[in-house]
Amino acid sequence: MDIVWIGMAFVFGMLFSRIKLPPLVGYLVAGGALSAYGYEAGTALHEIAHLGVLFLLFTVGLHLRLKNIIRSEVLGTGGIHLVVSTAIFLPVAILLGYSITAAIIISIVLGFSSTVLTAKNLERRNELGAFHGRVAIGILILQDIVAIVILGLTSGTAPSPWSLALLGLPLIRPAVIKIIELANEEELKLLFGLMLAVGGGSLFEELGLSSELGALIAGMLLSGHDVADELSKKLWGIKEAFLVGFFLEVGLTGLPALQDFYLALAALAILPLKSILFFGLMVAFKLRARTSFIATISLSSYSEFTLIAGTVAASAGFIPSGVVVAFALLTAISFAVNAPLAIWEEELWQKMESFLIQFERDVRHPDQQTVSLGSAEYLIIGMGNAGQAAYDRLRQSAKHVVGMDIDPARIQQNIEDGRRVIYGDMQDIELWQKIDLSHIKSVILAIGTKEAKLNATKYLRSNGYHGTIIALTSQEDELHELSEAGASAVCIPITQAGQKLAELSLSDEINPGDTVLDPDFSTP
DSSP states (O other): OHHHHHHHHHHHHHHHHHTTSOHHHHHHHHHHHHHHTTOOOOHHHHHHHHHHHHHHHHHHHHTOOHHHHOSHHHHHHHHHHHHHHHHHHHHHHHHTTOOHHHHHHHHHHTTOOOHHHHHHHHHHTTOTTSHHHHHHHHHHHHHHHHHHHHHHHTSOSOOOGGGGGGGGGGGGHHHHHHHHHHOOSHHHHHHHHHHHHHHHHHHHHHTTSOHHHHHHHHHHTTTTSHHHHHHHHHHHHHHHHHHHHHHHHHHTTOOOOHHHHHHHHHHHHHHHHHHHHHHHHHHHTTOOHHHHHHHHHHHOSOOHHHHHHHHHHHHTTSSOHHHHHHHHHHHHHHHHHHHHHHHTHHHHHHHHHHHHGGGSOSSOOTTOOOOOOTTOSEEEEOOSHHHHHHHHHHHHTTOOEEEEESOHHHHHHHHHTTOOEEEOOTTOHHHHHHSOOTTOOEEEEOOSOHHHHHHHHHHHHHTTOOSEEEEEOSOTTHHHHHHHHTOSEEEOHHHHHHHHHHHHHHOSSOOTTOOOOOTTTOOO
16 A cells, blocks of 8 residues: 555645645645544555655765864854753743653754755755855754754663774775775765665664664765765755655654644744744854844754654653654644745845844954955856856956855865855845946856846846846746846857757768867867
8 A cells, every 4th residue: 555655645745845835744744644544654664764764864974064063153053042942942841741851852852943944945046055054054963963862862772882883983984985986887876875874774773772873974974075965966866755754654643632732832833932043143143134044044944853853752752652743743834834934035134134134243244245356357156167167268368257156165176276266145135235346347147046046137237237147047938037137148058059959960061970079069
């Protein structure tokens, strides 16, 4: 009967995605609907759910970098927020009749925000490398570390004396990296990643530790290496597919008891307070109001780690099993609330800017953006492959050009390659209000997302830029919207490439066996 839950997951996931809500809300609802009809989770569903959690934690481990959290705005905001939220939830849980131990665990895990939802939203807007994205991810990593500690303490088994040998795992990191570098085929790299995730979980479980902790530590063995990002992208789809089983299994536990239902209602009522606390702490740690607001929107939800840690704690008897159902209901509702906020965050910021800017501290902000372009006459926004090619072509023509990007790692790579590239969040209207564009003849938008291109174009025009704006897109349906926003020209490479192929095919000057390298079409 596995086809039943797969089909239900697809149908409900599709329905919720059509109304702009995360599909996983639909998976939880699908599980609840199946539970109402007496459907019970089988062995296959349980194993898929467990693998989904292992793959999730493995990918978290791939991104666990100390430099992302050893910052005052991350440690301060994340640490203080977790302490304060725990202090808020603890008396609420005790008043609802939970034991002290259960109340402590409940209050801590309710302080977490969703890693999956935040990462998805930031990736959709191409803002994982933005300052607010790095702050949000850093806070989430800090929370994930606390979640892993909770998992380890509530696993319900005593560690084996041999578990001390795990302290030597960092010593095998060079060997692990060497093996995956030798795997030239893409499927071999993916297979090795899956083997690490499952093998790490099994090893820790054999030694009396949490298998979830083992998967995370296995991911950390590759953290910081170039292959980590590549492997994370390859695992993303597999992880998402297997996590469907986890959310379905949680939904299949049924409806919460009255006590647990009251807990979910109380936590939902406290969610706005959690958001206000995030914003206030970020501003207190010298971040700009806009950065604090956008990062707060990303963090305004409850976490899948609340479910994962709660499930482990419930299976060991530390908290009642009904609490996990309350967590599922709470997580689903918070995701449903966060989805439209994430979509409309720029519009919300514009409406609330005049009020929120009053709380900004009059100090040098760590997220302060560049306001000088020097002697540049051409500005390229987005320094990926297309941006780099445009930069190099303009420089060959002896033009003064500067690049701008939101990703510090990409900026550093371009600088090392000899290009002048600065940091800038092109969707931040304050950047365009302060930057001097009087000498810029042309702006090239070589960025990925439609929203970013549209917003950057609108902000440039609304702040008095009358030069040329050329936008790169792969979608013909974006052409009209970009033109309306103020773009002077829109380049669609795939269409132009197809036309050039046709021109070359019709050419009478090309003989069979010739190799033609067209400078406007081919790259030697």
